[in-house]
Amino acid sequence: QQQVKQSPQSLIVQKGGISIINCAYENTAFDYFPWYQQFPGKGPALLIAIRPDVSEKKEGRFTISFNKSAKQFSLHIMDSQPGDSATYFCAASREGSQGNLIFGKGTKLSVKP
Amino acid sequence: GAGVSQSPSNKVTEKGKDVELRCDPISGHTALYWYRQSLGQGLEFLIYFQGNSAPDKSGLPSDRFSAERTGGSVSTLTIQRTQQEDSAVYLCASSLRSSGANVLTFGAGSRLTVL
Numbered sequence: 001q002q003q004v005k006q007s008p009q010s011l012i013v014q015k016g017g018i019s020i021i022n023c024a025y026e027n028t029a030f031d032y033f034p035w036y037q038q039f040p041g042k043g044p045a046l047l048i049a050i051r052p053d054v055s056e057k058k059e060g061r062f063t064i065s066f067n068k069s070a071k072q073f074s075l076h077i078m079d080s081q082p083g084d085s086a087t088y089f090c091a092a093s094r095e096g097s098q099g100n101l102i103f104g105k106g107t108k109l110s111v112k113p
Numbered sequence: 114g115a116g117v118s119q120s121p122s123n124k125v126t127e128k129g130k131d132v133e134l135r136c137d138p139i140s141g142h143t144a145l146y147w148y149r150q151s152l153g154q155g156l157e158f159l160i161y162f163q164g165n166s167a168p169d170k171s172g173l174p175s176d177r178f179s180a181e182r183t184g185g186s187v188s189t190l191t192i193q194r195t196q197q198e199d200s201a202v203y204l205c206a207s208s209l210r211s212s213g214a215n216v217l218t219f220g221a222g223s224r225l226t227v228l
Contacts, residue, residue, distance in 0.1 A: 006155075041221065100169065100172075
């Protein structure tokens with residue numbers, strides 16, 4: 001059972017365009033939703049995270065949009081740059097619990113110059 | 114150390130051999146996690162430690178997999194009688210605590226290839 005579903009699997013965007021990656025979750029107990037960014041040969045690193053008490057969080061060119069009723073959240077990368085080319089993972093967990101993050105399967109983003 | 118250190122970075126072994134993968138977490142981080150990353154499969158949770166105990170080892174795929182942590186620091190993931198399907202990148206992460214909202218800091222991973 002896949003608790004966090006991520007799409008698309010891969011994405012090609014022109015420089016300056018908007019990259020959009022979507023995730024859906026099943027467990028309504030989840031209350032913490034981070035996005036991790038992974039460059040080749042490196043481990044994933046936290047990019048941005050949101051809690052369900054807000055519908056949007058923005059940090060620079062990166063924005064998370066959250067729809068609690070639909071159990072969906074998405075990452076938007078504005079003015080995408082070639083340096084943004086990486087694999088992006090959404091994840092979910094319960095803040096008050098001990099334990100692990102449940103990750104999506106990842107989206108490989110390529111930004112063409 | 115400044116980050117999470119994993120060794121070896123690459124390991125090629127023959128089917129049936131045992132392998133040990135090591136993780137050195139960030140000093141002071143009490144929680145330590147092992148994940149497996151296979152091509153197209155995302156990050157698969159294996160086990161996590163709070164101190165030296167493992168409250169959740171539900172992700173270990175079989176009894177050929179085991180892990181331990183000593184001194185609240187270094188952890189070793191052992192795979193016995195390796196199979197080709199064990200080939201993957203094994204990632205270790207640590208965090209200050211094991212609360213679900215904590216930031217996980219990942220190492221660069223150990224790439225295991227079983228021939």
